[in-house]
Amino acid sequence: MKRSQTISGDIMIGVQMDLISEDKLSRMTAMEKIRLILDGVKEGKILVLERGLTPSEEAKLIEMTMTEITPDDFAGIEIESYPSKQNQKLLDKLFKKPLIRTRLTVIGPANQLKTLKKDRDLISALVSSQY
Amino acid sequence: MGLIKKVKKNFSSLWKGIFKKKVARIGIYGPPNAGKTTLANRIIRDWTGDAMGAVSEIPHETRRARRREGVTIESNGSKVTLDIVDTPGLATKIDFHDFMAHGMEEEEAKRRAKEATEGIIEAVKWLEDLDGVILVMDATEDPFTQVNVTVIGNMEARNLPLLIAANKIDLPESSPARIRSAFPQHPLVPISALDGQNIDTLYEEIADHFG
Numbered sequence: 464m465k466r467s468q469t470i471s472g473d474i475m476i477g478v479q480m481d482l483i484s485e486d487k488l489s490r491m492t493a494m495e496k497i498r499l500i501l502d503g504v505k506e507g508k509i510l511v512l513e514r515g516l517t518p519s520e521e522a523k524l525i526e527m528t529m530t531e532i533t534p535d536d537f538a539g540i541e542i543e544s545y546p547s548k549q550n551q552k553l554l555d556k557l558f559k560k561p562l563i564r565t566r567l568t569v570i571g572p573a574n575q576l577k578t579l580k581k582d583r584d585l586i587s588a589l590v591s592s593q594y
Numbered sequence: 595m596g597l598i599k600k601v602k603k604n605f606s607s608l609w610k611g612i613f614k615k616k617v618a619r620i621g622i623y624g625p626p627n628a629g630k631t632t633l634a635n636r637i638i639r640d641w642t643g644d645a646m647g648a649v650s651e652i653p654h655e656t657r658r659a660r661r662r663e664g665v666t667i668e669s670n671g672s673k674v675t676l677d678i679v680d681t682p683g684l685a686t687k688i689d690f691h692d693f694m695a696h697g698m699e700e701e702e703a704k705r706r707a708k709e710a711t712e713g714i715i716e717a718v719k720w721l722e723d724l725d726g727v728i729l730v731m732d733a734t735e736d737p738f739t740q741v742n743v744t745v746i747g748n749m750e751a752r753n754l755p756l757l758i759a760a761n762k763i764d765l766p767e768s769s770p771a772r773i774r775s776a777f778p779q780h781p782l783v784p785i786s787a788l789d790g791q792n793i794d795t796l797y798e799e800i801a802d803h804f805g
């Protein structure tokens with residue numbers, strides 16, 4: 464829970480949500496993205512990535528999350544994304560490294576973001592303000 | 595061993611080395627409690643007579659990856675030899691309170707949580723050293739989880755074979771069909787690792803896909 468001043472000058476209490484553009488993400492290295500995610504989540508933010516992480520970045524994120532879990536402060540992350548899409552053309556599959564198209568991803572603190580339902584095209588989540 | 599025989603043998607293993615990997619290293623992956631160790635135990639018991647590791651209804655029972663070398667599986671005339679790696683259940687969060695809810699003291703719960711985080715790191719690192727994965731899912735649960743998506747994505751990115759074991763079909767609320775519709779691009783075998791239901795079909799698929 465956070466007390467913040469909005470652009471219009473109001474003081475509001477709530478959960479901060481950062482929506483990060485594909486452009487910004489495409490200029491970042493894997494570690495920069497992971498740092499941005501973990502720092503944000505530890506501050507209690509919900510992050511929405513316009514284009515998510517590649518499978519190998521997701522694996523690294525899980526690893527880094529594990530190294531940062533501490534019993535009383537940080538229990539890890541909740542992350543939900545749509546399965547990435549691959550190059551489906553057979554020739555591309557045979558001769559090139561598969562091109563992976565990552566998709567929208569939502570990440571938050573494990574104790575504040577709960578997935579209600581998820582399928583191929585819809586992610587439904589509950590955000591709680593208690594910290 | 596005569597020289598000719600020796601040369602022949604070396605030549606044939608060289609031949610195999612170039613054209614066909616002799617032993618495929620297969621990781622058993624999935625979320626905590628899906629039944630990975632129960633399945634590993636069954637495979638290893640069926641084909642070698644030994645056992646692999648401890649099973650528990652408390653999540654994160656396996657906290658170190660374990661490898662069993664040279665398990666030969668024969669099915670429908672094809673024969674494969676595998677190294678089988680049972681891995682700790684993958685998760686993006688670990689809360690020691692969950693272990694206390696299973697009746698553990700705080701200290702023990704915190705230790706288990708710490709070991710579980712290390713186990714997950716180990717499991718992720720193992721992904722880079724595999725030739726294929728059996729992804730075990732609890733068919734009574736929602737299949738569309740980040741853990742499943744991440745494992746599948748990593749295998750697809752490396753163009754490596756993946757076989758889904760939709761486990762716990764002995765339970766009435768299980769739905770392998772839900773898993774199939776979530777990940778239609780990969781072969782799936784509904785099984786019960788506990789009572790052995792349909793396990794022969796799994797062996798056929800293993801011989802097919804990892805041979």
Ligand SMILES: Nc1nc2c(ncn2[C@@H]2O[C@H](COP(=O)(O)OP(=O)(O)OP(=O)(O)O)[C@@H](O)[C@H]2O)c(=O)[nH]1
Pocket residue numbers: 624625626627628629630631632633648649650651652653654655656657681682683684761762763764765785786787788789
């Ligand atoms: N009903 C039923 N229960 C099963 C089946 N397979 C495993 N279980 C039970 O599920 C629980 C977890 O099994 P494990 O084999 O320890 O699961 P795991 O995936 O190795 O779990 P971690 O090591 O904690 O990641 C145990 O209570 C098993 O008896 C099955 O096919 N049917």
Ligand SMILES: [Mg+2]
Pocket residue numbers: 630631632648649655656681682683
């Ligand atoms: Mg286990």
